[in-house]
Amino acid sequence: MNPKRYFPILQWLPGYGRATLGSDLLAAVIVTIMLIPQSLAYAMLAGLPPEVGLYASIAPLVVYAVFGTSRTLAVGPVAVVSLMTAAAVGQIAPQGSPEYLGAALVLALMSGLMLTLMGVARLGFLANFLSHPVISGFITASGLIIAASQLKHVLGVEASGHNLLELLVGLAGNLGSVNGPTLAIGLAVLAFLYAARRWLKPGLLRLGVPGRPADMLTKAAPILAVAVTTLATWGLGLDERGVAVVGAVPAGLPPLTLPGFDSGLWSQLFVAALLISIVGFVESVSVGQTLAAKRRQRIDPDQELVGLGTSNIAASFTGGMPVTGGFARSVVNFDAGAETPAAGAFTAVGIGVAALLLTPLIAYLPIATLAATIIVAVLSLVDLPAIRRTWAYSRSDFAAMLATILVTLGHGVESGITVGVGLSLALHLYRTSRPHSAVVGRVPGSEHFRNVQRHAVETDERLAILRVDESLYFANARYLEDTVMELAARQPGLQNIVLACQAVNVIDASALESLEAINARLKDADVRLHLAEVKGPVMDRLKNTEFCHELTGHVFLSTYDAWRELRGESDGTLSRRCAELQMTSPRQP
Template identity: 70%
Template structure:
C-alpha cells in the first residue's frame, strides 16, 4: 500500500498532502479559502470585463480549474484563476474573431482555454518545462510592464463612462481622445473615487491599522480586503440611487447557477486561427505561475515540479474550457494572500472554488448593480505591481543586449499589440542566447606559483611555458559555437611558433554535440599537421561517456588528463625551464572571446 500511495502521489500530488492532513491543517485551509474567495469574486468579474466576456465567465473560470489544480498541482499556495495578462491576451486574440460579449466570442474563449490547456498538458507529459527558459527575464519583464500599461489604458473608458476600443496604446489613445466630450460625470466620480480609495488602502491602511494596535498579519489581510469593501459600497449606492438610469454602466444581469459542462467547438478553422494565441498564453501563463509558486515555496522550503505544474495548469485550463471559463493561470496577488492567510495544502484552492460556487448561486442578483467603473478601478490598482519602468533603466545599465530586448518587447507590445510584442520577445531571447553562446568565452590560463590552481594570464601573475598553451573553454560546445573554437585554437597556434601542446580545459563543458565533435576532429587533424598535440583535461563524466567510443578519441594525438594540473606537470616536465611572470600577460592577437574573467 505505501508503494501504491507513492506512485499515486506522483501523478496526483494531493494524495501526498493528505497523508498528514489534520484538523489544524483543515482550519488553515478553510480560513485561507474564505479570504481568497472574498478577493477573487471582484477580480473574477473584473478580469472577465477586461477579456470582453460576460461577468459570469470569470466566476466559472474560478471553480473547476481550481479543483483540478488542487488535485494535480505541486504548490500549496498558488491561487489559480483569471489573471490580468491572460485576460488581456484573450481579448487581443479574439478581437478579430467576433464581437466582444457575443455567443461566438464566448465560444472562441472556451476554445482558447481548452486549447491552451491541451498544449500545457502535452508539454507536461513530454517533460518540456525547459521551454519556458527561452523567455528571458528581461523580455518577460518588458512584456508584463507593457501589458500593465495596456490594461490600465483599456480600463480608462470604463472610468470615464465612454466607449473604448483598440488593440494597442495608439488605437486606445485615439479612441479615448475622440470621445472626451462624452464623459459621464457620475461614472467618473465613482471610478476615480474607488481608485483613490483602493490606492490609499494599498499604500497606507496597513500602517494605520498596525499603528492602531492590530497585528501585522491581520492588518495586511484587512488592507487586501479593500476591493471587497469597494464592491459592496458602490453596489449598494448604485442600487439606492438607481445609477443605471443616469447613464452609469452596470454589470447587469448575471445568470444564477453553476456552469454546465460541455466540450468547446472543434471547428478546425477556429483552432488554427487561435493556435498562436494559445501557444503564447500557455507559455506566459506557465512562466508567471511557476515563478510565483517557486517564490512562495522557497519561503516554506517546499519544492515545485515544473513539469507537474504544466500538467496541473493544463488540466485547469481544459477544465475552464469545458465549464464555461476563460484561460487561467496563477495570480501573484491572490497567491500571496493565500500564503499569508496560512493555506497549508492545495485543498485551500478547492475550498475557494466551493466559495465561488456559493457566491454564484446567491450573489448574482445584487451583482447586477455593480458599476463597471468599480471593476475598472480594481483592475487598474491591481496591475500597479506589474508596471516596473525602473527595471528598464536597471537592465540597460547592466547589459545593453538585455536592455535592447526588454525595450523592444515593451515598445512593440504597446504600439503593435500583445501578440507581436511577445513573439518578438521570444525571438530576441533565442537570438541573444545564440549570439552569446556562438562566441563562447575562453581564456589562456597559467599556473598560480606554488599551487595547483590555474588562472587567466590576462588577469594574474602566473607561470606559463612557450611550448604549452592551456585554453579554458567556458561554454558547452554545440553547432553554433564549434567553428569559433576552431578559429580560436588555430589563432593560438599561429601566434606561438614554438608551440608543441594545446590543452583544452573542459571543466565548464557540459555538452559536446555532433557538430562540435566534428570541429574537435578538425582541430585535432590540423594541429597534427602543424606538429602540435591536442590534449583535453577535466572532461566531465557524461561528456567522456559519449566521446570515448568516437573516432576523435581514438585518433587524438594527445591525452585526456584528469586535471589541468596533471596536464601541466606531465607535458611541461621537470627538466623544462620554468617561466615565472611578474605581471599578467596575454598571447598577442589571440581571439579569446569576451572580456577575460576568472
C-alpha cells in the same frame, strides 16, 4: 508509476485533519471575498460577460486541487492572461457575440491541452527560455495597456485599440463626452483603493489590529467598494444618468459547455493559445515556487503544467475562460493560512454560492468600479525600477527588455511576447555558441596558469595552452575549431597546443568530430595537439574513439606537467599516449 506523483492530492488528502480544515476554511472565505470582484473585473477585461469570470473560478480550482503541486496557489482569471484572451478572441468575432464566447472556450481548451501535453512530455524546462527581463518588461507593458484600456470605463466614454497609442488617442478624442456621475464613481473608487493600499494597513496596525487581520481587511477593500457603489447606483438611480452597470447576470451554477472543434478556428487560435500557455505557466510557476519556498515545500514544474492544463480544460467545459495561478490571490490565500489545495476547493464552493445567490445583487454594480479595481491591481504590476536595474546590470538583457516593452506597447501583447521569446532564444543561442576560453601562461615560479591577457605570466612561443571553460557540444564546437585554428595561424613558431579541460563536463559526438578535425588540421600544419586535466568520465568515453588513437600529442594529468614536458624540462614520464590510458584517470571532478 507513482500515483502520488501524478495525483498530488494523494499526498495530502489521506492525512487531512480537523486543524487543517479550519485553516483552509478561513482562507477560503477570505479568498472568496477577494475573488468575486476580481473575477467579474477580469471577465470584463477579456471582453466576456461577468458571470464567465465567476464560472472560471469554480471548476478549475477543484481540478487544480487534484492535479496541482502547490499547496497554496489560487487559480482563476488573471489580468495579463485576460488581456491576451481579449486580443486573441477579438480577432475572431465581435465582443458580445456567441462566437466570441465560443472562441474563448476554445482558447481555454487549446491552452489546457497544450499545457497538459507539455507536462506529460516533461517539457516544463521550456519555460526557462523566457528570460526574467523579458517577462518583467512584458508584464509592465501589459499593465500599462490594461490600465489605459480601463480608463474609458472610468471616464464613461467610448475608445478601443490594442496598443497604448491607439487607446490614448481614442480616449483623447472622446474627452468631451465624459459622463459626470461615472467619473465621480471611478475617481472615488480609485482614491479609496489607493488610500486603502497606502494607509489602511498602517492605520489598522496603529489602532492595535494585529498584522494578519489588518492585511486581510486591506485586501477586502475592493468588495467594500463594490458594495457601496452598487448600493449608491441603485439608490440614486445613477444608471439612468448614464452610469454603465453590469446589468442582469444569470444566477446559477456554471453551465456545461462543449468547445467547438472547427479546425479553422483552432488553427487561427493556435499561436495565441501557445503564448497564453507559456505566459500563464511562467507567471503561475514563479508564484508557486516563491510561496512553496517560504514553507520549505517544493513544486514540480512538470506536474504544475498538468495542474494548470487540466484546470483550463475544466474551465472550457464549464463556461469559463483561460485561467492560471494569480499572484495577489495566491499571496492572500497563503497569508490567510491555507495549508492545502482544499482551500481552493472550498473557495470554489464559495464562488459557486455567489454565482447561485449573489448575481441579482450586482445588476447595479457600476463598470467604473470594476475598471478602477483593475487599474489599481495592474499598476502594481508595473515595475519601472526594474528597467533601470536591468540597464545598470546588463546591456544585452536591457535591450531584450526594452524591445519587449516597446513592441508590446506599440503593437500589442502577442507581438510583444513573441518578440520577447524570440530575442531570449536568439540571445541564448548566440551566447552558448561561443564557449569561454582563454590562452593561459604560467604564473612565474608557481604551478598555476592564468589568462595571458589579464596577468603577467610566462609564455612560450612554441607552446600555446588554451583553457576551455565550458563543456563542448555541437553548438560551440565549431567556435572552438575557429579559436584553435586562429591561435595556430597567429603564432607562426607554434609546435604544440594544449587544451586544458578542467571545466569540460561533456564532449558530445559533434565536439568529438571537431576535436578530430582540429587534430587533423593541426597535423597538416605541423602542430601537435595535447590534452590536460581531462575529467575521469570524459576520458572514459574518449578512450575508445578514433580521435584518441589519432591524437598527435599526449594526455597530461595537469597543465603544469604539460608545461614542463613540452618545454623539455622533464624526463618524459609525465605524459601518456591517449590510447594507452586503460583505466579511469584518478583526477575525477
